[in-house]
Amino acid sequence: GESVGLHLPTLSVQEGDNSIINCAYSNSASDYFIWYKQESGKGPQFIIDIRSNMDKRQGQRVTVLLNKTVKHLSLQIAATQPGDSAVYFCAENSNTGKLIFGQGTTLQVKP
Amino acid sequence: DAGVTQSPTHLIKTRGQHVTLRCSPISGHKSVSWYQQVLGQGPQFIFQYYEKEERGRGNFPDRFSARQFPNYSSELNVNALLLGDSALYLCASSLVGSSYEQYFGPGTRLTVT
Numbered sequence: 196g197e198s199v200g201l202h203l204p205t206l207s208v209q210e211g212d213n214s215i216i217n218c219a220y221s222n223s224a225s226d227y228f229i230w231y232k233q234e235s236g237k238g239p240q241f242i243i244d245i246r247s248n249m250d251k252r253q254g255q256r257v258t259v260l261l262n263k264t265v266k267h268l269s270l271q272i273a274a275t276q277p278g279d280s281a282v283y284f285c286a287e288n289s290n291t292g293k294l295i296f297g298q299g300t301t302l303q304v305k306p
Numbered sequence: 307d308a309g310v311t312q313s314p315t316h317l318i319k320t321r322g323q324h325v326t327l328r329c330s331p332i333s334g335h336k337s338v339s340w341y342q343q344v345l346g347q348g349p350q351f352i353f354q355y356y357e358k359e360e361r362g363r364g365n366f367p368d369r370f371s372a373r374q375f376p377n378y379s380s381e382l383n384v385n386a387l388l389l390g391d392s393a394l395y396l397c398a399s400s401l402v403g404s405s406y407e408q409y410f411g412p413g414t415r416l417t418v419t
Contacts, residue, residue, distance in 0.1 A: 231410075241408075241409060244407065298347055298348050
């Protein structure tokens, strides 16, 4: 069935380092991918998105890469800060209004 | 402008009871989706409503139902609560039903004892 999965459940990085969070998806019909950040006790917060006709998209300190050949998505966070500590989810959408989420990766930033 | 709002914030119910959760979308957004997030997992899609009509339903039993009002707010109802219904219930709003961008509210934490 459709699924979006994450390679690592927990990622621990030093403050100031770059972080890379990976995600695999299985539905080749998905044409839109989103990264969400969820802090404890809060709802998911939209970070960045990318459509399937793109390979890379940059935001402020974040970059999303999409490799459709291997169905892989990654989120890169530059100069990781303590405020970046959260659970990160990738999600896919195929214009059905239904987001399919992965399990999530916990990012821990060490001072 | 206010974001997506949900009420109540927390709720404790007993098995077999009924619960109603409420959501107000971002002003101007006409579509509301509901998700269930069990601790340690990603959100799971329950329903999407657009212009007061159900546009999609996830793999949830008939005990779960929802509706959308003329002002685009929405209610999620769950009957005959089970312990396994304990979760964070999230509401997301989008401009139209086919919009990719969905913005989430803070959620309602439901505990069933």
